[in-house]
Amino acid sequence: MNESEFNVLVDDTLLSIEETLDDAETDLDLMNVGGVLTVQCENGVQVIFTRQAAVSQLWIASPDGGFHFDYHKNEESGGGQWRRDSDSEPLELFLQRVFAEHAGESFQFAL
Numbered sequence: 001m002n003e004s005e006f007n008v009l010v011d012d013t014l015l016s017i018e019e020t021l022d023d024a025e026t027d028l029d030l031m032n033v034g035g036v037l038t039v040q041c042e043n044g045v046q047v048i049f050t051r052q053a054a055v056s057q058l059w060i061a062s063p064d065g066g067f068h069f070d071y072h073k074n075e076e077s078g079g080g081q082w083r084r085d086s087d088s089e090p091l092e093l094f095l096q097r098v099f100a101e102h103a104g105e106s107f108q109f110a111l
Helices: 003-022 091-102
Strands: 029-033 036-040 046-052 057-062 065-073 080-084
Touching: 003 029, 003 036, 003 046, 003 091, 046 091, 057 091, 065 091, 080 091
Parallel strands: none
Antiparallel strands: 029 036, 036 046, 046 057, 057 065, 065 080
């Protein structure tokens, strides 16, 4: 994947995350500036999404630490999935857990 394709993929992913979180019952503040998405939960916790084009990763910072995700393309289906580089956890499951803990609400992400 070249840098242009990577940037489109990250933009689409962040937009999907924003759209899911916009439907929250809790008060979440979302700010997307310069391709960096910051989500502030009611309890003051921030979850920050950044792109790292040089290594083709999506990085997420939360009070739990920093996490790096690689995109794994499925050649057969043409689709793909973001997976954490340390243990291959899918991004959707990671986000469900993080926002259940910090926003106190259950979300279903379709990325």
